[in-house]
Amino acid sequence: MDEGWDTVEVPARGSDFLQLAVADVPAGGKAEWLAGRLRQAIADGRLAVGSRLPPTRVLAAELRVSRGVVTEAYRRLAEDGQVAGRRRGGTVVVAVPFTTTPPPVPDGGSGEGGVPGTGGPGGRGAQGGNEAGGAGSVRDAGSMGAAGSADVAGGLGWPGDPGDLTGPSPRERVGGPGGPYVGQGAGGPGRPYAGRRVDRPAVPRAGQGTPRPPGPYPGQGAAEDGQPYAGEGGGPGGLFGGEPGVEVFDALRAAPAAVDFTPGRPDLTTFPRAAWLRAERTVLAELSAGQLGYGDPRGAPRLRRAVADWLARVRGVRVEPDAVLIVAGTAQALTLLHPVLRADGVDAVAVEEPGSLGARQHLRNGGLATPPVPVDEEGVRVDALRATGARAVLLTPAHQFPTGVVTSGERRRELLEWARDGGLILEDDYDAEHRYDRPPVPALRALLADRVCYLGSVSKLLAPALRIGWLVAPARYRAALVDAKRFNDLGNAVLPQLVLARLMESGELERHLRLVRGRHRRRRDAMIAALAGHLPGARVHGAAAGLHLTVTYASEVPDTEFAAAALAHGVKCQPLSWHRQSPGPPGLVLGYAATPPGVIAEGVALLGRALRELT
Known part of the structure; x- marks a missing residue:
């Protein structure tokens, strides 16, 4: 006999939504604290207009607070005119506060100041470490x-x-x-x-x-x-x-x-067949004849917007939709990177030791050497990384494969220093959503956008058969990557992209x-x-x-x-x-x-x- 079909899990020490950790919740003034974090996310662009807030019951369970705390925080934002309830549509962001200071450009920052709740400079290093025992225990x-x-x-x-x-x-x-x-x-x-x-x-x-x-x-x-x-x-x-x-x-x-x-x-067996069919019917009903032609090789604009919103809310990564390249999974992302990296003078990509055999094979197939770098209880050893002389490294920092180690806050700072000295990090965020006994861990891309290529997909979240993923690269590589994608396959199939976008927008993917x-x-x-x-x-x-x-x-x-x-x-x-x-x-x-x-x-x-x- 299999398990039940529960839709609310035991809290995992925090919420993926805005990387909110249970340890951050104050003893008093919880509603004001949560309202402040929401206002900050709306102001800095992580929650764009149209973004859906989690159901009050779900967010309260994940943060281990009463439902009234979340309801009161939402009410305060509603009074400010920033969010509004839409019955079955939930609570959505409807307005962004006026500010005379423009938000930081996602791809131009150096990572200084970090993201609230992260292990970057100026942020909370404990989240990236073994505060909760860590997956590296x-x-x-x-x-x-x-x-x-x-x-x-x-x-x-x-x-x-x-x-x-x-x-x-x-x-x-x-x-x-x-x-x-x-x-x-x-x-x-x-x-x-x-x-x-x-x-x-x-x-x-x-x-x-x-x-x-x-x-x-x-x-x-x-x-x-x-x-x-x-x-x-x-x-x-x-x-x-x-x-x-x-x-x-x-x-x-x-x-x-x-x-x-x-x-x-x-x-x-849990693939959301009914939700997928509903979304597909809706998409087909709305689809114009022109949209059945060849699409943008970068991916359907609607999915790129949905992915940008998802990354901002769930992984703390602020990125413009135009920076998102839709690919056929992480494997294709690595394949597209081969010629782009070689053209940039990179002929070796260091890999974690132990580390994914499959990823190593893809890199070698592109003519790239794969010097190994040992992983300890805090993540990849940066001193050993420097010793390889490699200018790029492929990492799984949120849940290292196969050891499960979470890169600590101190090790993240060392990695960012290495990257600022001219290194490039390929961040494979392959299963960061699946966590049980630790707080959410921010992506490295959120801390140093111009030195990190971020790779993600729905293979571990929905099904590998969909062959849908995304690559967010520094601005200097984007044109070459789009060209590589264009000559590779002219772009992913459009219809599945639009269906996935619908699932993301409707909240079905989070459910x-x-x-x-x-x-x-x-x-x-x-x-x-x-x-x-x-x-x-x-x-x-x-x-x-x-x-x-x-x-x-x-x-x-x-x-x-x-x-x-x-x-x-x-x-x-x-x-x-x-x-x-x-x-x-x-x-x-x-x-x-x-x-x-x-x-x-x-x-x-x-x-x-x-x-x-x-x-």
């Missing part, structure tokens, strides 16, 4: 209850401990325990990646293994024996044997299994988010409880947010062997080593959002059986 599966809300002190542990995701592995891997590590190129220690050109790898023919890209890279030996990547040959051993190639995700997706713990998938948060939380709790019972001693990372857990264990069994054995028992998952370039402790990356609690329990029991048979 480590949980011991053997000592947690079903809620999985108790953090274990000590961060990610010491190198060599199973809780440390960056220390050496218990068994030697390719490349040996001695490296190469961060700051070490193929030619020896201290050789940076900057300036190295990487040839575009060849596309393999069907049935052939994937040729290795130029290297060696850290954690990757030279191609001495010509062994193919994973995916060549049948059975779990063929899938998880050797270096993972570009076809490995397709091969894993096609592999039959009773339980699928593949990370990155939301609960697709859907509240629904799936509750369901995902219960599934996360079910997985944590099952891990405590069937994998005692395993450590769970990144449980405070996201759609997956990373689990490390003390056994000498390599995680590729564990994943192969799990698949033989009917359970699909990804080994943590797939997402590494350097040696590290073994682990599994387990997605829980798409699987009902009962099936989760059965799948984890099979994982426990598979590991016992290997030891």
Whole structure:
């Protein structure tokens, strides 16, 4: 039996709306405080005319205040003439106060002063740190209850401990325990990646293994024996044997299994089919014949406006609609960036270690080197980033993949200093909306617009099949990116864009988010409880947010062997080593959002059986 269809979740220490945190709510004068934050957001443009305010019941629950507090705050703004109630349409912004001081230009600021409630200079650094335990805290599966809300002190542990995701592995891997590590190129220690050109790898023919890209890279030996990547040959051993190639995700997706713990998938059974159909009918009824022609390669203006409004309200990112480029997901955003970055003299994009294998493959496919930068309990290490010599870095600061670490306030300041010195941050905000036990974390783009390319999509919020995302780049890159999009596909399909815009404007998307948060939380709790019972001693990372857990264990069994054995028992998952370039402790990356609690329990029991048979 699956969970209920609750539409209001247990408060997650704050609201995504304007990045309001429970810790910020004063003991007294709550209504005046909330009214002040709303007035400020209306004045600085984060809440534009026509923006819809959250229902009073929902916002009160998220901030843990009485509904009367929110109602009184809305009433004060209504008396000022700034908002108005529209019955079934909710409360919307209807006027912006007159000011003689123009609001800061979203793309021209240096980040000074930050955004209220953020970790930028002049803002609250605590929100970006481990104030709430953080998603970077480590949980011991053997000592947690079903809620999985108790953090274990000590961060990610010491190198060599199973809780440390960056220390050496218990068994030697390719490349040996001695490296190469961060700051070490193929030619020896201290050789940076900057300036190295990487040839575009060849596309393999069907049935052939994937040729290795130029290297060696850290954690990757030279191609001495010509062994193919994973995916060549049948059975779990063929899938998880050797270096993972570009076809490995397709091969894993096609592999039959009773339980699928593949990370990155939301609960697709909750896709709002009825709301989508209603929105589609409305759009078709309003659509003119001319709008069925070729659209703007930047994306439908209506969706770009809706995305700009969404980012301002939910992620604290102020941006003009003209700065939004609609793309076919984050994968296409990275593909469009390849030639633009190379034309700007960037030939290496540093990546998190561990970090997404898929993102790394997309960057290498564009001829870009991917030097690894270790992640600790506060996020990516900026000192190691500087040591690579790379001018750009791809980050997941709100919920690092796969560790779940939240970049701390101090580390964010270090990153912004690095960026001001000429660095470029590619911010992949892939699942920031899915949080359960921590306050909302502001996007880096909100703090330093002219040095951050912001990437987002609805793949984790609605469904990957929609292939709709957005790219917000610094002004100097926009024309080249629009050209790249134009020559790539002339622009996304217009009709789905207009339907999504309608969902955003009507509040349906936020209602859907509240629904799936509750369901995902219960599934996360079910997985944590099952891990405590069937994998005692395993450590769970990144449980405070996201759609997956990373689990490390003390056994000498390599995680590729564990994943192969799990698949033989009917359970699909990804080994943590797939997402590494350097040696590290073994682990599994387990997605829980798409699987009902009962099936989760059965799948984890099979994982426990598979590991016992290997030891």
